[in-house]
Amino acid sequence: MLTAKVSVQYDGDWTAEVAKHDVFGEFIASTFRNNRYVGMLAIESQDCDAVRKIISSHDTVETIDLVEQYETSEGRCAATMLLRGRLNEVTPLQALMYDGYLPLGPTQLVNGRECFDLLLDDRNELSKAIDLLSDFGSVRVERITQDFRREIIPSRSEWQELLSSIPPRQREILNTAVERGYFEIPRQVTLEEIAEEMDITKTTASNHLRKVEQQLIEFVLPYINLAVRNEG
DSSP: EEEEEEEOOOTTTTHHHGGOOOOEEEEEEEEEEEEEEEEEEEEESOHHHHHHHHHHTTTTTEEEEEEEEEETTOEEEEEEEEEEEEEEOOOOOOOOHHHHHHEEEEEEEEETTEEEEEEEESSSHHHHHHHHHHHSEEEEEEESSSSSOOOOOOHHHHHHHHHHSSSSHHHHHHHHHHHHHTTTSSOOOOOHHHHTTTOOOHHHHHHHHHHHHHHHHHHHHHHHHHHHHHOO
């Protein structure tokens, strides 16, 4: 079996128009019923408000509910939106599923193109998928992997649970340690210097740092072990 990442650009659709705002998105949940559509879209962009206006102006989109919006560490805008609308025709995802194709994970929106990761028997089946998607727009094969391998990674909810569980003070000390070069070889700063900069004792700084290190290592280590077993 093989996997292939195939992208489609739809002319005149909001998915193509939002590309001018440097959008990366994931359709993290979707459902269809009686020509109705409900979908959860997570995006990163230079301007989330402008992206929302583009989407809401599309004929098939009826409502957009903003679930969350915040600024990323890189200074970009991130937002999660709940879209509701009506379908005038079968969607590419529906067409793929009706024809027996197996999409892997959420579909992505990259540079104005919707991307599908497909699990396929062979290249002949890939050719048929390309023909099917060509009815919706221009198709491009982004990647082909000859051998299917299951990715050993934490789920989105597991990452969110971990990130939200780290106390602000531990996060502050960890950021200071990374920025000052505490984990570099050789170290660029001592624990005493970090403690002095944060106006706390060396013991307090050590306890905070060891707790957050332990939490991160205990979270990641099982997936490292799983990945090694998967290679075997």
